[in-house]
Amino acid sequence: MTDLYEVTYDEIKHLVSERALEGETMLLNMGPQHPSTHGVLRLLLELDGERVINCIPDIGFLHTGIEKNMEAKTYMKAEVMTDRLDYLNTMGNNLAYCMAVEKLAELDVPPRAQAIRVILAELQRIASHLVWLGTGALDLGATSPFLYCFREREQILDIFELVSGQRMMTTYIRPGGLWRDVPAEFEEAVRAFIDIFPRRVDEYEALLKRNPILLDRMLGIGVLTKEQALNIGATGPVLRASGVAWDLRKTRPYMGYEQYDFDIPVQEAGDVYARFLVRIHEMRESLKIVRQALDRLPMGPVRSNNRKYVPPPRSEIGESMEALIHHFKLWTEGFTLPKGAIYSAVESPRGELGVYLESDGGNKPYRIHWRTPSFDNLQTLTVIGSGHLVADLIAIIGSVDIVLGDVDR
Amino acid sequence: MLVELLRGLKTTFKAMFEKPVTYQYPEVKRPVRPRYRGRHVLKRYENGLEKCIGCALCAAACPADAIFVEAAENTDEARYSPGERYASTYEINMLRCIFCGYCADACPTEAIVLTDNYELTFTSRVEAIYTKERLLEPVRGEARPTPQQTPPGVYTRAVPKMADPQD
Numbered sequence: 001m002t003d004l005y006e007v008t009y010d011e012i013k014h015l016v017s018e019r020a021l022e023g024e025t026m027l028l029n030m031g032p033q034h035p036s037t038h039g040v041l042r043l044l045l046e047l048d049g050e051r052v053i054n055c056i057p058d059i060g061f062l063h064t065g066i067e068k069n070m071e072a073k074t075y076m077k078a079e080v081m082t083d084r085l086d087y088l089n090t091m092g093n094n095l096a097y098c099m100a101v102e103k104l105a106e107l108d109v110p111p112r113a114q115a116i117r118v119i120l121a122e123l124q125r126i127a128s129h130l131v132w133l134g135t136g137a138l139d140l141g142a143t144s145p146f147l148y149c150f151r152e153r154e155q156i157l158d159i160f161e162l163v164s165g166q167r168m169m170t171t172y173i174r175p176g177g178l179w180r181d182v183p184a185e186f187e188e189a190v191r192a193f194i195d196i197f198p199r200r201v202d203e204y205e206a207l208l209k210r211n212p213i214l215l216d217r218m219l220g221i222g223v224l225t226k227e228q229a230l231n232i233g234a235t236g237p238v239l240r241a242s243g244v245a246w247d248l249r250k251t252r253p254y255m256g257y258e259q260y261d262f263d264i265p266v267q268e269a270g271d272v273y274a275r276f277l278v279r280i281h282e283m284r285e286s287l288k289i290v291r292q293a294l295d296r297l298p299m300g301p302v303r304s305n306n307r308k309y310v311p312p313p314r315s316e317i318g319e320s321m322e323a324l325i326h327h328f329k330l331w332t333e334g335f336t337l338p339k340g341a342i343y344s345a346v347e348s349p350r351g352e353l354g355v356y357l358e359s360d361g362g363n364k365p366y367r368i369h370w371r372t373p374s375f376d377n378l379q380t381l382t383v384i385g386s387g388h389l390v391a392d393l394i395a396i397i398g399s400v401d402i403v404l405g406d407v408d409r
Numbered sequence: 410m411l412v413e414l415l416r417g418l419k420t421t422f423k424a425m426f427e428k429p430v431t432y433q434y435p436e437v438k439r440p441v442r443p444r445y446r447g448r449h450v451l452k453r454y455e456n457g458l459e460k461c462i463g464c465a466l467c468a469a470a471c472p473a474d475a476i477f478v479e480a481a482e483n484t485d486e487a488r489y490s491p492g493e494r495y496a497s498t499y500e501i502n503m504l505r506c507i508f509c510g511y512c513a514d515a516c517p518t519e520a521i522v523l524t525d526n527y528e529l530t531f532t533s534r535v536e537a538i539y540t541k542e543r544l545l546e547p548v549r550g551e552a553r554p555t556p557q558q559t560p561p562g563v564y565t566r567a568v569p570k571m572a573d574p575q576d
Contacts, residue, residue: 077472080509151430158442165444165523171509179514183444183576317517318570324517331470331515 015056016046025053032061036139036394039404043381043397045390052393055385057378063408070368074334075101075175078365083169085370086406088131091117091124091160092348094173099254100344100355101175104337107309113177113302114255119190119293120163120172121255121346122286126197127156128349129279129286136276136398137208140217145204152193152200159189176310177303187294194291201283208276218273222384222396225270232383233376236351237282238400241267241274248347259296260289272399279401309335334363350374350401374406441525443576446510448526449501451545452519457552459489459545460520462567463496470515475505483564487556492567499541503529517568 019025026047032040040061046054066085070078082093095117102109109117134149157167163182164172172179208214224234229242239246247264249257265281267274304310307326316323339361345354351373360366377400385393432439441447452460463480481497489495512521521544531537548554 073472077470077511080472080507080511154430161442161445163444165442165446165510166508169507169509180444180574311514313573314519314571315573318568324568327515327517328466331466331511 015044016054019048019053020046024048030390030393032058037397038135038402039407041378041397041402041404041407043385043393045393047390050389050391052386052388052390055381055393057381059375059378059404059407061408062404064405066409067368067370071365074363075337075365076330076334078368079174080169080171083171084405085409086348086350086353086372086374086403087168088128088403089124089348089350089353089406090168090170091120091173092346092353094171095121095255096344096346096348096353096355098173098175099346100342100357101337103344104340104342104357104359105175105309105335107176107304107306109177109255109304110301111256111298112181112300115293115297116178116182116302117173118255118257118260119290119297120160122289122293123156123159123190123193125286125349126283127153129283130156132279132349132398132401133204133208136395136401137214139394139398140214142208142211142214145207148200148204152197155193155196159186159193162186162189174303174310176306177301181302187297190290190294194287194294197287198284201280201287205280209280215273217392217395218276218399219271220269221272221388221392222399223269223271224380224384228383229270229380232379234351234380235376236348236373237275237278238351238377238380240265241278242270243268248345248352252345254344254346257289260292262286262288272395275399275401336361336363345371348373350403350406351377370409372406372409374402374404378402378407441527445525445527446508446523448503448524448529449506449512449521449539449544450524451499451521451541453546453548453552453555454491455552457548457554457557458491458564459495459555460518460569461496461499461516462490462492462518462520463494463499464517464567466515466517467512467521470511472509472511473505473507475502475507476500476512477502485559485561488559488564489555489557490567491564491569494567496541499544501539501544502537503531503539504534504537519569519571 016027020027028045028047029042030045031037031042037043042058042061044056044058045052066081070081079094079097082097083090085093130149130153134146137145160170161167163186164170164179224242226243229239229244243266245264245266250264262285265278265285267278311327311330312323317327337359339359341358343354343356345352352371353373354371356369357365358367380400385396454460463478465478468476468478477498477500478496479498480494483489483493483495510523513523
């Protein structure tokens with residue numbers, strides 16, 4: 001046991017202003033149980049009356065040790081933990097992890113699997129943005145959008161249940177392809193969603209976009225300039241709302257994103273309203289991708305035939321001795337990856353989700369680090385949180401769209 | 410002003426006649442999809458023999474280390490499953506289980522499957538450990554319960570021929 005380390009007063013003094021030391025301003029803890037922090041986030045606020053002078057995020061309340069825990073599991077078993085990082089982006093996390101493994105193993109993914117991955121990742125983006133829209137509007141006092149958004153989200157989660165058997169902890173995308181091919185009802189279910197959703201998103205936009213109360217709460221609040229956003233390393237809608245057209249799906253295409261025709265919504269203002277507009281448009285663009293991918297969905301296998309990495313189909317187990325050996329070997333020992341390190345990133349609903357995977361040639365990751373967008377985007381709060389009223393800070397936190405499972409891992 | 414009020418009311422009245430999207434659980438239960446990953450069941454063959462051969466591949470594949478299997482030898486006088494061995498102990502700790510379905514994927518005989526039952530409750534930690542008796546499918550119809558007395562040299566093959574999942 002190491003000795004308890006006590007932080008001295010001098011070490012943390014710089015976090016607050018001189019006035020706080022003299023007792024002129026007040027220090028207030030917002031969270032970790034505050035409903036508007038969207039999870040167990042503690043914000044230490046220095047207040048001058050109602051005005052926030054300093055906003056210091058304190059993270060770690062939801063630390064799960066997933067990164068460390070993954071080192072103790074084989075590559076196949078470690079994947080179930082990726083679901084539990086950012087629980088609003090399970091398919092995207094599966095995808096990021098599998099892409100890293102596939103890159104290191106130089107494993108090919110069949111075209112059909114790639115297209116299905118894109119469809120599911122984009123549906124997941126819509127689902128995640130719906131949660132953001134619902135809870136963000138709820139924070140600002142609009143209760144009905146929350147219920148509406150969850151209605152549509154449920155439709156997406158039902159599609160996930162259809163393909164993977166679980167609404168949230170999917171583990172559907174596997175190294176080398178998918179768990180199984182999508183069932184026959186998949187296309188119909190996605191088409192039903194495509195048909196209904198454009199009307200719904202228009203309705204949400206009409207409900208919120210020109211609502212004078214909401215506009216007062218959003219316009220000019222929490223302005224993040226282009227330079228600030230780039231310096232902090234913000235990605236995703238937060239960066240794009242500040243006028244930088246950076247989206248990995250366009251700039252570094254993966255999984256065949258270059259075949260699809262879609263736009264990257266960009267706003268210049270950088271305030272809460274700009275982030276709101278970017279995400280609303282992103283839902284429409286995601287739907288465009290889903291439609292195109294579904295129209296062009298190729299037939300064929302959904303898993304790689306490389307038996308060193310992908311378990312054989314069930315029909316072979318009872319007939320082929322080699323298949324049975326591979327099956328047993330993969331489910332006990334797992335596969336080994338060649339020695340080396342890899343970084344692979346996908347565009348999650350919140351920004352650049354990167355996986356740094358280091359292999360020592362064994363069957364478990366030597367080190368796996370997740371570059372999670374929520375963690376970096378959260379740092380913008382110190383910049384854009386100060387100078388506003390406490391009530392505006394609620395709107396700002398909602399607009400940054402953090403998931404605490406993604407921040408602490 | 411009045412026009413806007415009426416427009417708002419129109420939306421309200423329209424919503425009154427829409428079919429609700431919610432279910433009145435527990436009176437009405439939401440139907441689940443065929444691939445749903447709920448509580449586990451250990452399957453039997455049509456003649457009543459257990460499919461589980463005690464290979465413990467499910468335990469090895471389990472990311473949460475929730476499964477414990479102990480195997481014992483089959484004899485023709487007391488046969489539980491085809492092949493040499495059967496599971497004398499089979500326990501799943503439902504407090505550890507994350508319902509990822511890896512056990513069902515790994516099982517070489519399709520003995521363990523995840524069903525549509527999502528209503529798992531227990532009031533103690535001991536109750537949360539599902540033993541073989543609780544997991545094993547009940548004997549139905551013509552089937553005989555295990556252990557069975559079987560003719561020698563018939564049930565030698567532990568891993569059956571299987572088809573790819575169709576749903």
